[in-house]
Amino acid sequence: MPFQNQVSTQPALAVPGDIASLNPTATFPAGEGALVAATGGCSVGVFGWVQSDGISVANAPPSGNTAAPDGFVHRELTAQINSFSDEASLTIPEGFPVTVFTAGDFWATSTTAATPGQAVFASTTTGSISTAAAGSTVAGAVQTRFVAASVCAAGELVKLSTWSHAA
Secondary structure (H helix, E strand, C coil): CCCCCCCCCCCCCCCCCCECCCCCCEECCCCCCCCEECCCCEECCCEEEECCCCCEEECCCCCCCCCCCCEEECCCCCCCCCCCCCCCCCEECCCCECCEEEECEEEEEECCCECCCCEEEEECCCCCEEEECCCCCCCCEEEEEEEECCCECCCCEEEEECCCCCC
16 A cells, blocks of 8 residues: 555545435345346446346446446445555455445446536446436437436536436
């Protein structure tokens, strides 16, 4: 681990995948321990699709599927640091439990600037988040049921919500 090189006067706002409010949440209807990370693992703080086996979750849809993601992969501390030289990881290893949230308010890193009320889109290759007007076409992405609930610049944290739909 390298020597500390930064001191913040305030705690971090959040970590991608954190729950952002006390509003109700809902999970993908699967039994306890029924969903696990697919081959290669599953990233936290982005969207996930349940694969055709009905068990594994990946950050990309099953082959040939263009449907919206099944939900958002919440950070439940199941990600592991697998390399000795890494300081942190947001990857759930293959076979470890994954919870996919279909509703709620969460923090995520947006690849685009966001304003409240914009639709949230999920990349069909990585599950990463971008925002645009509802009904827009975003190359390589599908619209989710989430909307942006805060302002952010590209590469910053944004609050995603299924409850806040104000423009």
